[in-house]
Amino acid sequence: MAEAVNWQRFEGGLIFLSSAVLYWHYAEMPWWAALLIFFAPDLSFIAYMFGPRVGAFLYNAVHIYAFGAVVAVLGAIWSAPLLVGIGILWLAHSGFDRLLGYGLKSPAGFTITHLGRIGKQP
Numbered sequence: 097m098a099e100a101v102n103w104q105r106f107e108g109g110l111i112f113l114s115s116a117v118l119y120w121h122y123a124e125m126p127w128w129a130a131l132l133i134f135f136a137p138d139l140s141f142i143a144y145m146f147g148p149r150v151g152a153f154l155y156n157a158v159h160i161y162a163f164g165a166v167v168a169v170l171g172a173i174w175s176a177p178l179l180v181g182i183g184i185l186w187l188a189h190s191g192f193d194r195l196l197g198y199g200l201k202s203p204a205g206f207t208i209t210h211l212g213r214i215g216k217q218p
Contacts, residue, residue, distance in 0.1 A: 108194025115188035123181030
């Protein structure tokens with residue numbers, strides 16, 4: 097299991113770096129807006145107010161790689177550079193989370209992820 101987790105964290109790092117290079121090369125928005133958009137997926141934590149099942153579902157829905165990729169591709173298809181930038185930053189956020197060991201959440205609890213437990217252990 098540990099080796100698989102290391103590979104997934106490495107993959108997250110590659111996604112983060114690739115997205116950062118894409119953003120740097122293609123996106124045009126102020127740095128402060130990029131910073132806000134980069135951290136926006138973490139607002140999904142609010143869904144945990146409705147319980148761990150709803151919280152995990154919404155958190156995972158916006159933290160899968162496909163979410164950012166689809167937004168970026170739709171922006172490219174619609175010739176919407178802002179949407180491309182948002183998608184790339186969203187993808188970068190998901191990769192950064194994985195790199196740090198924050199995986200997709202389990203409905204059993206916020207600290208249980210597909211990469212193992214996070215936070216202080218009892």
